[in-house]
Amino acid sequence: MQDFLKRLPKAELHLHIEGSLEPELMFALAERNGIELPYASVDEVRAAYEFEDLQSFLNLYYQGMAVLRSADDFFDLAMDYFRRAHAEGVVHVEISFDPQAHLARGIELGVQMEGLSRARRQAERELDMSTALIMSFLRDRPADEAMRVLEQAAPYWEMLDAVGLDSAECGHPPSKFREVFARAMTLGIPRVAHAGEEGPPSYIREALDLLDVCRIDHGVRCLEDSALVERLREERIPLTVCPLSNVRLKVVEHIDDHPLPKLMDAGLLLTLNSDDPAYFGGGVLANYLACQRAFGWSKETFAILARNAIEVAFLDDSRRQALRAELDRVVMEA
Ligand SMILES: Nc1ncnc2[nH]cnc12
Numbered sequence: 432m433q434d435f436l437k438r439l440p441k442a443e444l445h446l447h448i449e450g451s452l453e454p455e456l457m458f459a460l461a462e463r464n465g466i467e468l469p470y471a472s473v474d475e476v477r478a479a480y481e482f483e484d485l486q487s488f489l490n491l492y493y494q495g496m497a498v499l500r501s502a503d504d505f506f507d508l509a510m511d512y513f514r515r516a517h518a519e520g521v522v523h524v525e526i527s528f529d530p531q532a533h534l535a536r537g538i539e540l541g542v543q544m545e546g547l548s549r550a551r552r553q554a555e556r557e558l559d560m561s562t563a564l565i566m567s568f569l570r571d572r573p574a575d576e577a578m579r580v581l582e583q584a585a586p587y588w589e590m591l592d593a594v595g596l597d598s599a600e601c602g603h604p605p606s607k608f609r610e611v612f613a614r615a616m617t618l619g620i621p622r623v624a625h626a627g628e629e630g631p632p633s634y635i636r637e638a639l640d641l642l643d644v645c646r647i648d649h650g651v652r653c654l655e656d657s658a659l660v661e662r663l664r665e666e667r668i669p670l671t672v673c674p675l676s677n678v679r680l681k682v683v684e685h686i687d688d689h690p691l692p693k694l695m696d697a698g699l700l701l702t703l704n705s706d707d708p709a710y711f712g713g714g715v716l717a718n719y720l721a722c723q724r725a726f727g728w729s730k731e732t733f734a735i736l737a738r739n740a741i742e743v744a745f746l747d748d749s750r751r752q753a754l755r756a757e758l759d760r761v762v763m764e765a
């Protein structure tokens with residue numbers, strides 16, 4: 432089974448590239464940039480990753496990314512992740528990034544984009560991976576700041592596969608970003624949003640109704656609202672679920688209590704993702720394996736999940752067709 436899950440061509444749709452920063456690279460970049468870290472060793476960094484909730488994680492996440500300064504740093508961050516993902520059978524990655532978190536530290540958007548774009552081109556060329564880029568807005572910062580960043584990104588609009596919404600959810604409903612997302616819609620940029628991770632099901636409804644998103648990131652709390660579940664099923668709205676993240680951020684107590692089997696029984700369109708692999712105990716394959724151990728799912732079930740991701744990814748037709756064929760081949764051989 433482990434070998435099958437590794438060979439399965441996996442698409443990852445919910446990945447914060449800043450959350451892929453492994454402690455080893457954090458130390459290397461700190462040294463390169465003459466930055467003092469509040470940790471003596473890589474082990475000490477890992478030992479600090481004990482989270483109580485989303486906010487306690489975000490505090491370390493924003494602190495960690497302070498080592499990213501130059502385009503080369505962003506390149507190394509993304510390329511490091513693409514290599515790891517490739518080694519575990521990931522064929523397509525959609526990376527989110529948080530431009531405001533870097534702009535606030537004086538790192539220009541052009542620097543961020545140069546490094547990330549260069550890594551994407553290299554991964555496409557050398558690893559035969561496809562990639563997409565999602566520019567996320569920080570929901571715990573003012574909406575007019577997000578609007579300014581969207582305008583500032585004009586030279587890069589063509590390179591954005593979507594805009595997203597992340598960071599501290601509770602108290603920051605999607606409605607706050609209605610105008611920003613309306614502007615993205617006018618520009619023809621697709622939209623996704625985190626909703627129903629820590630926040631209530633009403634945030635999922637708002638994301639659909641007010642932001643017109645095509646996917647919901649997390650969405651696990653939809654189960655508290657049966658009419659919403661019915662709507663998500665009927666409208667085939669994809670949820671990008673991140674089981675290990677939910678355990679580490681105490682959205683659920685234990686992987687065995689994760690609502691994934693219930694979401695599956697409800698007939699929802701689900702995908703499995705890693706969210707912030709360096710902080711939550713592993714990449715996409717680790718998430719697939721954790722589900723296998725917890726729920727004992729069959730190869731057929733994992734093939735459905737992997738197929739869902741290919742079907743709802745930001746992919747051009749020929750690449751999607753190639754990935755479908757590759758998935759069919761692996762399933763046939765199993
Ligand atoms: N799981 C998560 N939820 C919200 N914002 C995030 N930013 C990085 N990871 C996140």
Ligand SMILES: [Zn+2]
Pocket residue numbers: 445447597625648706
């Ligand atoms: Zn996320």
